[in-house]
Amino acid sequence: MTPLLGVENLRVGFKGHGGTVTALRDVSFQVAPGKTLALVGESGSGKSVSSLAIMGLLASNARILGGRIRFAARDGRLIDLLGVDARLRRSLRGAEMAMIFQEPMSSLNPLFTVGDQIGEMLLLHEGLDAAARRRRVIEMLELVEIPAAATRLDQYPHEMSGGMRQRVMIALALICRPRLLIADEPTTALDVTVQAQILDLMRRLQAEMGMSILFITHDLGVVAEIADSVAVMYAGAIVEAGDVGPLFDAPGHHYTRGLMASIPRPDRAPGDMLVPIPGVVPPLSALPPGCAFAPRCGRADAACEAPVALRAAGPGTQVACHHPLVAEVAHG
């Protein structure tokens, strides 16, 4: 089946005072229609850069150094997002691919009512008049389970709670029924209970509207709840990818295992300690020559100084490691 979104060998750099720093190194992944891909990693690993590159919202000092992003538009065309002109790209943005952000507090413009801001999508992409927009916005607000939608839409963002605002963001993103929703840590800033509600909502809306989701998070617990497949990023590259089940059962990369060990899991046995990964993510301007994770990896040896690429590891999983965990089991 043709993927809805295919990212191939994407390379992105940032121009800074000391020259250009590479933020994404040959990143490739696919999002299947109606499915959810979770992009996982610590901050600075390149997940947000990837999502912004797809949306075409990179900062002005960012440069696409190579690669392709293919998107299957509603009319059946397969569009290379990096090659098309700005106007087509803009018409896709919002209408066919939409994005919600981590900070519901700051992602809404404080000086416009939420109704205005959601309705603006309809104005931009469907050219509806004010009355029609209002009807649609109310419908959408009801869909994202905002009570008293008809009065809420005249409120300003600061009059709402965090959870409500994220619902508004979701309503805003989904009102034009995009084929792809990019959610960049949409629940990180929220309370745990609200987090669960939002995830439920997204799952439900995905089922109803049939869209694909690119879900960006550092939280493996969330991944387990919402994603179909996972790609783990580290220092601007994907180090492991695969379906959620196999990957969670048997992570192939030492970094993935480290991540899983560092989060509390509901099924954790008494006495299991949380083990943080030692060290910090190296700055992008000073990456080690081979495997970027090697300096923090307990298993690293001289071989790890050689470059390493993703390769098939198990059923439906790929891993970029000179000493993958599955291989060790096989040897042992």
Next chain:
Amino acid sequence: MWRYVLKRLVGLVVVVFFVLTIAFVIVRLAPGDPAALLLGPDATAADAASLRERLGLERPIFLQYLAFLGGAVTGDLGQSIFFNQPVTQVLAQRAEPTVFLALFSLLFAVMIAAPIGIYAAYRRGSFLDQGAVSLAMLAASVPSFWTGLLFQRYLATDLGWFPSSGYGGPDAGFLERMRHLMLPSLVLGIVNSALILRFTRASMLDVLGEDYIRTARSKGMGEARVILRHALKNAAIPIVTVVGLTFALLVSGAVVTERVFNLPGMGNLVVNSVLRRDYPVIQGTLIVVATLYVAINLAVDLLYAVIDRRVKY
């Protein structure tokens, strides 16, 4: 909100009280007998004594002060010596050119500064950005009378695009009078655009880094709409603040500019009053301008609430 307004109004009253006190003290500190000063060289001692009596200068200073405050509160700022008219009346006659000069200058300043400031922020670090910032700094470094002299000399006298001075004759209608204000306003506008440009640029830079601008872009709108609808409204608050601040600069600049262009405004009046030793007029102008400044700043603060619903008082 109303509580806040009330609180601010009380603050304003206190500030105005200090303004009045300072103005009173300044004039009372003048060396020599105020009555003799007021009457000029030809006056006799008897004249001075009778004027002192009439002005109440024989009373204890504290009573004079109270009388002065009482007068000011009831809108009596004393009597102009030169014009032999109430100071308030003299000032009222000079208000029109000054007020419109201020308005037009501000308008020109914003018209110059806002687009450049916005564009400079949008193209941060570009050649145009650096050029605009340097120009703004230069505009703020050149004395306004210098610009005024050159503009008057070349744009008015030589090219004849503007009247070179004055405020129109007896049959000058409103439009004609305003036409006389265009060149001086342009001069003041250019000088004052500097601060507004820098504020606009800085606050646009802040706003352009905000998450909701990214959200706006993610909605698929054009850059013009992002900038003009989503960014500008948010950047407006600091800009409004600086426009309030500019008022003080404007008054200072207006004194010089009114002089160069011979506008019958309050600035020119003050300079003339210095030469005429008309202290009550100087004092009255100080009071009126300072009070206006305080009131405008209050108005600006209240305007925030209208622009931004988040501001709670």
Next chain:
Amino acid sequence: MTPGFTRLLFARRSVLLAFLVFLAVVVLCLLAPVISPADPAKMSVRARLTPPSGAFLLGADAYGRDVLSRLLHAGRVSLLIGLGVAVLSTLIGVTLGLLAGFVRPLDAALSRLVDAMMAFPDILLAIALVSIFGGSVFNVMLALSIVYAPRFARISRASTLVIRELAFVEAARSLGSGTGYIIRNHVLRNIVSPVIVQATFIFAYAMLAEAGLSFLGVGVDPSIPTWGTMINEGRQYIDTAAFLILFPGLAISISVLSLQITGDGLRDALDPKLSKEL
């Protein structure tokens, strides 16, 4: 001033350049008695309005006085006024600010007083004061200082209020150190950066204001040459000898511009959070 600070200050070439330009202006004016090609007061009326030439590098004024020499000497007064206002307004302002911050009962009244002082536009108040007390250099300086002092009062009051409440002050107090110690070691140390930055700008504004007053003929005693009085004297020759207002005008603009750029650089280096404000 650590080497790191200096590097930060001059990170932008324009700031370094501006600083050097200003330094050059100051040094030239300080050296005026030594380097002036002529006595600034020496008249040779037969040479009046001579354009710039070998004998008069920047020309001669209406009395046949050497413009370059006058420019250098006048610069001393203009710079002195700028510097004097910067120092005096800092002293007045910081004192008021500290008083308001530390003497609670005075706070409300002092703050309103500061508001009132700030409400008077600089030129207007200076005109009033100079017209009443006379146009000495000191009176002009004092008048402008009164107008600009409130800015420093606000900075130091705000800082004082914050620092007063901080734990380390409590600790310092409990260790028996007095208010003087707290002011010296905590408050002043904290406000020194914004005050220096602000003082740089006041320096520039004061020079501009002085020029404006002199232009109006209500500033410094006109027999004392300043750049402002030079423009005022020269303006009637705008057609026959435009260089008479060109050079002092440039001198003011260059000094003010280089000061302002240096001020910007100082602000970026000393106090990054301030840099957003202007």
Next chain:
Amino acid sequence: MRTFRLMAAATLLMGTAIAGPALSQTSLDIAIIGEPQSLDPMMSTQDVVSIVTQHFVETLYTFDSSWNVAPLLAESLPEISADGKTYLIRLRDGITFHDGSAMDSADVVASLERWKTQATRGKGVADRIEAITAVDPLTVQISLNAPYAPLLSLLAFSNSAAAVYPQEVLGETLGAIVGTGPYRLVDHKPDQYIQLARFDGYKPRSEPASGTAGARAALVDELRFVPVPDANTRVEGLLSGQFDYADGLPVEAYDRIAASDAADPVLLDGFGWPVWAINHKAGLLTNRDIRKALQAALPFDDMMFAAFGDDKFFATEAAMYPEGWPWHVTNGTELYNINDPARAAEYLKAAGYDGTPLRILTSRQYEFHFKMAEVAKIALEAAGFTVDMNVVDWATLGQQRNDPALWDIYITHSPFLPEPALTDLYFSTSRLGWANSEKDAVLAAFTTETDTAKRLDLFGQLQGYLMDDVGFIKTGSFAALQGQRKGLTGVNLSPWPAFWNAARP
């Protein structure tokens, strides 16, 4: 949205062409040097007051173009009795004031009484006037207690003028500005304009116009006097066509105006003379040797050159009246422009000068005052004087010069007045206090003598004493620059330009 409308309006305004609204009326815009102190010429000695008020307020006499006294509201020159003590003045018949009332002797008597008690120059002659009486409705008689030759000139002078007002408006201050002139006051916006309109009831004299004497036609409908305190602004306004006439222009602007196709320069040769007034009441200069040192040290050439820049604007001449004036005499002129520091030093030595500063009080209201002082200071210091320049503004100078303790010299200037006795500096009663028994005897004779030839001889002696005793110092003569629109005709060009016969092309 409102902003946009404003912006549009602003753009529109800027685009409008220079031409003002079409007028069926003709008018002249005249730039004057500042707001007049008063619109009552009786109460002011400012030239700008005279310039404006002569158009609506008139005197009994005035001056023709040769500075001879000529009748204005009076029918003819007065009949003076043989002893010179009684002046019989016949008034013109049928003169009406702007308020419609007819002028008669009662109005004139009341006006002269006010002049005598309130005007500076009137007060100066008050003790010589015994009575001012109305003989009949059209005849007034002034009786003096001794002959006083300058009286007619005083009555003719527009400065501290013996102006004629209707009896009804007279008081300490005027009830209304009501005169008999060819124009009447319509509107006065201080610092903005003074608007005059033709007075339809004006009855011009039948003689041809000469100076301010003779027929006054009121050719244009309106005169607007616009106070423009800044000299350069007046120049710009004249050159841009905004003003039809401009007074008090800096001589530096001469070439520019001459080169312009909008206006012509008006150079008034022999306009006036700068005065160094000397304090004889107190201080350093009460010593005659020090006065002589001052006279010997001053570099008059350089002072005048620095002050006026070009030979066509000044003359270094000592005589109190330039050649061509009836009062031109040469007594004592050899003491002028010695410019010898050594001689000055000798005088100083003789005086036992101890370095006490010579205090020169001046202002920058008139740039040339200040410039002369600047040049003089250097020369005086070279001669051994210690000089203390006190530069104040004009109003302060006006106050300080009344206190003899504050100055040794103050600087001012005077136009050449039609009658020497109008210059009060000669009199020991002036603020200078120049008393000298021989000089005072000559002066007394001069003011009472009525024979012209004898008066000229007496004036020559007076000038001799002035130079020898250094009563005050005339540093030279200077021209004044005014400017008028090209093609403007009929302006009475004088220190007090008059516009009733002026017409635009």
